[in-house]
Amino acid sequence: MQYKGVLTKMQTEIADPIQYYLVFESDFIHMNQLLDKTLTISLEGYQCLACGLEKKIFRQGFCYDDFYKQPQVGDWVMRPELSKAHLGIEDRDLEYEKKVQLQPHIVYLANSSNVKVGVTRKSQVPTRWIDQGAHEAIEIVEVPNRYLAGITEVALKEHVADKTNWRKMLKNDIEDEKLIDYRERLKPFIPEEAKEYFIETNTETALHFPVLQYPTKVKSLNLEKTPHYTGVLKGIKGQYLIFEDDTVFNIRNNEGTVVALSIQ
Incomplete structure (x- = not known):
């Protein structure tokens, strides 16, 4: 099976164990079903989650321009004490900020x-x-x-x-x-x-996570350095995929990355 899409953080469902879903534009993948299967992840490009353009991702799935103008990545997100919507003071978009x-x-x-x-x-x-x-x-x-x-x-x-x-x-x-x-x-x-x-x-x-084998020496997968990676999926915890060779891949840190996913 082969899939292609833009990475966004996996959706989750509370259960024992936690259920994980990877959502692409035209595919919905139940990741728990892929445990003990061989996955190949290939870097195909980038797509900003805000403007949708094929632009290099700067942070949190956004290109450089959108990271500094979109309200969902304002400073108050990481530092809630900076929130000012309760005072009617706008940071980037007061309507959005009030809503959140x-x-x-x-x-x-x-x-x-x-x-x-x-x-x-x-x-x-x-x-x-x-x-x-x-x-x-x-x-x-x-x-x-x-x-x-x-x-x-x-x-x-x-x-x-x-x-x-x-x-x-x-x-x-x-x-x-x-x-x-x-x-x-x-x-x-x-x-x-x-x-x-x-x-x-x-x-x-x-909370219990779907992990068959935990890594002993964690190795983080960087798709820019290793654009094609193949490994046996052994677990999912947080927003990480855990592979048999101790490689881990942080889905959330790679939001906005376009990948091809092959399952054997």
């Missing part, structure tokens, strides 16, 4: 390589945790806008990590933690504006 920022957001703890704090829209739970390769997660606060979530994250990351060690995550070098205990220890550090939104009673969410 002025909705319920979750500040959470997730454990993928270590316990970290993060922010996501409520509608993106548990998708965000799946994309990070977290095997357990729990909500801390649910606030009405992105700004409040952002200032809460800034306050809490003084006391807990806010980054994932992606290599440890992929090697499954993890330990289970009592996230409820972490949440209680962090409660006093929540900013005054967000204290009323603390979630008093909830439980951890456990």
Whole structure:
């Protein structure tokens, strides 16, 4: 079987294990069904996710021009504390920013390589945790806008990590933690504006990934350096494909890349 299309992050479905789908313009591939099969990934070109032109990707699936003008990659996306839509202040497109920022957001703890704090829209739970390769997660606060979530994250990351060690995550070098205990220890550090939104009673969410074999020494596939790669798919975790020879391929980091996918 052969497919061709522009890479975008895999769609996911909560199940045991997580179900993954790679979506091309005219194809919908259930990736779990490809475990233990030989895949060949070939670089065919690039296509900006915004303008649709055949332009080199700069970051996050966008060409250089669109990265600096599209609202979905404004600074407030990576730094929620910079959100200003609740004040009626525009960054790039106030209508878009209101739509995204002025909705319920979750500040959470997730454990993928270590316990970290993060922010996501409520509608993106548990998708965000799946994309990070977290095997357990729990909500801390649910606030009405992105700004409040952002200032809460800034306050809490003084006391807990806010980054994932992606290599440890992929090697499954993890330990289970009592996230409820972490949440209680962090409660006093929540900013005054967000204290009323603390979630008093909830439980951890456990996530299981479709992995038959974890890598022992992670090797990241760079299609610019290796435009044709063939390997046996052994697992999927986060947004990574894991192959038998310890090669891993980050789908999300390659958004906007046009590839040909051959399955044997």
